[in-house]
Amino acid sequence: MNRFRKANLVKIGKQILRHLTLMAVGAVFLLPLLWMVSTSLKTNRQIFVYPPQWIPNPVIWRNYSEVFYYAPFLLYFRNTLIIVTLTILGTSISSSLVAYGFARLNGPGKNILFLIMLSSMMLPYMVWMVPLYVLFTRIGWVDTFYPLTVPAFFGNPLYIFLLRQFFMGIPRDLEDAAKIDGCSYLRIYWQIMLPLVKPALATVAVFSFLNAWNDFLGPLLYLQSPDSYTIAVGLQVFLTQHGADWALLMAASTMAVIPVIIVFFFAQKQFIQGIVLTGLKS
């Protein structure tokens, strides 16, 4: 009896130790973000004190409105939203079309094409960055949203791969029945298959949201007039103009992070699933 209790105590002790370690690491991960929010709610006098104040007293909300006074963040927000929406739409439709083709239909050269697509994922984007810039300059797309949105409508290899895995997991019976009824491939894809891979589509949508929202190099290269800036580029310009105004910088950064965190909390399952799928199946 005594030995049993002892073993139990050791077990509980171990569990507590684990939680303490996990929490300590969690704190390391979380504190920088809290520090950002905390700084964004301070005056300079509250910022430059030692030891630091975690909960500002008083809380300075004014910093947030001041950011809007110095830079048109609402406009940046709108621009980002347009690009993000088009990217999600384009990526989901085109990638699922291509993925269905690779998963279910046969044609000469299919395996080679699929291999080319997979290996193109390994290429550093720097290889095609320069010629692509030249191309978009030549056709007058610089300083428009086209370079950032149009390519999304032509499929993304990673998402095509992911959706293909999903399509392949669906039993063929449904399609066969539809085919006997004389359904066209496009109708099978749209009415039968697409609804069945909704969870995977959601994952694709969430990741293309994240990538488009966070993209910096694209907007940096192609958006030149301040009216067309996205949040990422607007934030960088804001940094160059208000380099030492930490409260304003942190307020602006917090505003850029919040939408991502909101989407993350609503779509946690898709995030986790997406990472796991791309991580394990590749």
Added chain:
Amino acid sequence: MRNRSLLARREALAFYGFISPWIIGFICFTGGPIIASLYFSLTNYTLLSSPHYIGLGNYTALFNDPLFSTSLYNTFYYTVFFVPLGIIFSFMLALLLNQKVGGLAAYRTVYYLPSIVPAVANSILWIWLLNPQWGLINTVLRMVGIEGPGWLTSEVWSKPAIILMSLWGVGSWVIIFLAGLQGVPEQYYEAAEVDGATTLARFFHITLPLMTPTIFFTLITGIIGALQVFTQAYIMTNGGPVNSTLFYSLYLFRNAFNYLKMGYAAAMAWILFVIILILTIIQFRLAQRWVFYE
């Protein structure tokens, strides 16, 4: 018979129809530009005039360019430290999380959160965290009696600072490793327990071998990603101090868009591609010795 070949032809037509977005996109936005890039790399091209063929001139010039080797060194430095540290760190976290602790979802969320912070916001936040006098990191160090370095203003500490920042965003690897760990069949552990294997033995003989494919995957993708590190350095240090954070992609970007040396930049991109290709091939070769497939 004829009917069947007709059907096959119809299917092939449909196949090409469905994948045509990718084919067109690949030709216009990837494949075509790649060929153009190979050509540009053999020319002197400033975007203002038409390309002028100079053979391997850009490549020989690169090998005599001290900043090219500096940027290569910086990038390797970053990769060599960040990727192994990131893998070890996230693997250990995943092991901890896999111990049937309560609140797994909450921990997972917290660890993953930093990795979705947009790169620009992240960089600005870290400039502030790494501020020598008032930043959180040196404040914490001061509390335990250490006077922290100047981080981004120090030639020695600027790269470690960016590595530290990257390690903060390693959450997606934690999730990948955790999923891998959850895929290890429970029976293996049960059998080992019956045989009286210690925790350590179980780790080295069951967990680690079964996790090698996952480690291999993170290694490959991690190295490819690390060799292209760009945004942090562009925003936080712009390559400084004294070129200590002039990473390969940053120098390539400068050549292309600040100096308009498009041919030179294209040559740099091709060298990077060859480096990645060689490293990946070597890793696949080596993988036969240590990656365990069931």
